[in-house]
Amino acid sequence: MKPSAVRTTTTTALAASLVAVLALAGCAKGEVEASSDTATAGGRDQVVASPTAGSGETCTVEEFGGKKLDLAGATVGFSQSEKEANPFRIAETASIKAEAADRGVELLTANAQSQFSKQISDVQDLITKGADLLVIAPLNSDGWGPVLRSAAAKKIPIVTIDRKINATACKDYVSFIGSDFVQQGERAADQMIEATGGKGKVAILLGSAGNNVTTERTKGFKDRVAAKAPGLQVVFEQTGDFAREKGQQVTEQLIQSNPDITGIYAENDEMGLGAVGALKGAGKKPGDVKIVTVDGTRNAVQGIVDGWISGVIESNPRFGPLAFATLDAFTRGEKVSQDIVIEDSAYTPENAKADLGKAF
Structure with a gap:
């Protein structure tokens, strides 16, 4: 890199x-x-x-x-x-x-x-x-x-x-300094499409409401999926507030309501790691559900090494x-x-x- x-x-x-x-x-x-x-x-x-x-x-x-x-x-x-x-x-x-x-x-x-x-x-x-x-x-x-x-x-x-x-x-x-959040969402979509083969059902763990990061990461992801992989359906969206505990709670609910979920797009690493915890608790194995996250924390990258996470977009x-x-x-x-x-x-x-x- x-x-x-x-x-x-x-x-x-x-x-x-x-x-x-x-x-x-x-x-x-x-x-x-x-x-x-x-x-x-x-x-x-x-x-x-x-x-x-x-x-x-x-x-x-x-x-x-x-x-x-x-x-x-x-x-x-x-x-x-x-x-x-x-x-x-x-x-x-x-x-x-x-x-x-x-x-x-x-x-x-x-x-x-x-x-x-x-x-x-x-x-x-x-x-x-x-x-x-x-x-x-x-x-x-x-x-x-x-x-x-x-x-x-x-x-x-x-x-x-x-x-x-x-x-x-x-x-x-004066100035705003930050990432191109729409592009981050697009790149996360590309990784999800590659991991899933462009088919299946995907959930989005949204960031906190009321800020441009959540809005733009969501837009980039959904627009790219719609354009490049019509066979990949977004069937679930719920906020995890950028927090690991909330991400785990939402994913536990997700597994109950959508047991056949193919992939999870977490709009930051902490929610993605929470999702990993929920999947482990449900008896899932690494790779059963493809997870793509955004940030670039060491724990999330280790999650790729361990097989639980399919890709991480750096922020x-x-x-x-x-x-x-x-x-x-x-x-x-x-x-x-x-x-x-x-x-x-x-x-x-x-x-x-x-x-x-x-x-x-």
């Missing part, structure tokens, strides 16, 4: 910023090119693929209505959305903290413990404590009005990671280097993309054992 690539619409100035980030992490400048190449930042696997690709929409501090500042002397507030029992969240927070430490930036952190009302109050508290910039991993896409009004009053730039908020880029927030949680490079470029007055997309790799039965050490 090749290291994940980052597709951005930033100018070459942001590319230079990312080169600097990688250099600080011990990478030589020659490892990164403006067109395409790969390099690893302190094991965090963030690389520049093409700083001129992407949506084309950019934002500057002047357009946002803010002011230039030196990131090294700024205070950054980071709001994590979910309990850090999920390996994705553990890796995500670790990446933010590591990059802040590498840059010598003061970092204030808060964890909403999967409670949206708490996340809103957390971010407002970060603002009160003097955060000059905000990095937010949103629990939900809607309901951010109070935070956006508080940040706007102080002209505090916001970068969101891994989930979008329903607001206006370069007005309410890279290591946002630290790119988030801080974006903030750095923005606060120096350079153009940054409104949408910065990380290209994700995949784990299959062919590469899972060899690439297990690359999972988080």
